[in-house]
Amino acid sequence: MLLSTFIRESSRALLELYPEREAGEIVLRLCEDFLGTGRVEHILNPERELPPSRLPELESAFSRLLAGEPLQYVLGYADFCSRRFKVNPSVLIPRPETEDLVRMALSCVGSGSRVLDLCTGSGCIAWTVALECPQARVFAVDISSEALETAAGQFEGPGPDFICADILKPLDLPQCSFDVIISNPPYVMDREKSSMRRNVLEYEPGLALFVPDGDPLLFYRAIAVRARELLKPSGKAFLEINETLGPQTLSIFREEGMADCGISEDFAGKQRYLHFQKT
Numbered sequence: 001m002l003l004s005t006f007i008r009e010s011s012r013a014l015l016e017l018y019p020e021r022e023a024g025e026i027v028l029r030l031c032e033d034f035l036g037t038g039r040v041e042h043i044l045n046p047e048r049e050l051p052p053s054r055l056p057e058l059e060s061a062f063s064r065l066l067a068g069e070p071l072q073y074v075l076g077y078a079d080f081c082s083r084r085f086k087v088n089p090s091v092l093i094p095r096p097e098t099e100d101l102v103r104m105a106l107s108c109v110g111s112g113s114r115v116l117d118l119c120t121g122s123g124c125i126a127w128t129v130a131l132e133c134p135q136a137r138v139f140a141v142d143i144s145s146e147a148l149e150t151a152a153g154q155f156e157g158p159g160p161d162f163i164c165a166d167i168l169k170p171l172d173l174p175q176c177s178f179d180v181i182i183s184n185p186p187y188v189m190d191r192e193k194s195s196m197r198r199n200v201l202e203y204e205p206g207l208a209l210f211v212p213d214g215d216p217l218l219f220y221r222a223i224a225v226r227a228r229e230l231l232k233p234s235g236k237a238f239l240e241i242n243e244t245l246g247p248q249t250l251s252i253f254r255e256e257g258m259a260d261c262g263i264s265e266d267f268a269g270k271q272r273y274l275h276f277q278k279t
Helices: 003-016 020-035 055-066 071-075 096-106 124-132 145-152 190-195 218-230 246-255
Strands: 077-080 083-086 114-118 137-142 161-164 178-183 231-240 259-265 271-277
Touching: 003 020, 003 055, 020 055, 020 071, 055 071, 071 077, 077 124, 083 124, 096 124, 096 178, 096 231, 096 271, 114 124, 114 218, 124 137, 137 145, 145 161, 178 218, 218 231, 218 246, 246 259, 246 271
Parallel strands: 114 137, 114 178, 137 161, 178 231
Antiparallel strands: 077 083, 231 271, 259 271
């Protein structure tokens, strides 16, 4: 089979799941990863044949895409803050929006800082902070032992301390106070599922995504309590939030007595980040 034929036919088949441009991008990335081809190889060399030895593997990977599995799970990795992180169905796929959350937090992390990442998932936040600020001490908490196994195995060498715990309950941490807290907790309401894609609903871990409609801010109330207990005076926190619940989320931390509470927008103009400081 010609490379150009595979790309054309595969892109067309994915139109059932994705918009045209995104479908084409997915197929190009698949070929780039499995075959090492450039993005325009099929145009510059229209007669290039697919290597017969690689065709079964490529077709198997594409069948997973056609079933709705996210490309990142098929490839086994996702890029985040210029690093490649291992991903699988036990962890959420890191999103570009979360990169900005990390950049905001990094502005407050220095040598000797103690940082706590709540609901770490793949560990992309914790590892990025640890690698960008090697003189900081980073702790990362998640309730899922499977997620923590993935997170702990991201890179070789010294890294964050990963702890299995439920942030909805009191935390028994080896470090009693922190300079910075970062969190991207579950915040998608159950009623929002109807607007989400199949590749998210059927493959990414619901435990890390969804909250009940009747209590959508339960994790933020818990984080407010943990911040009061664990943040040092003048310590800061940076959270990712549900774009539709900004004012309600903000009020939780104001009522908890936090200072400098504010909300920032993401690159799409949505209320996505909340920050505060402990007095």
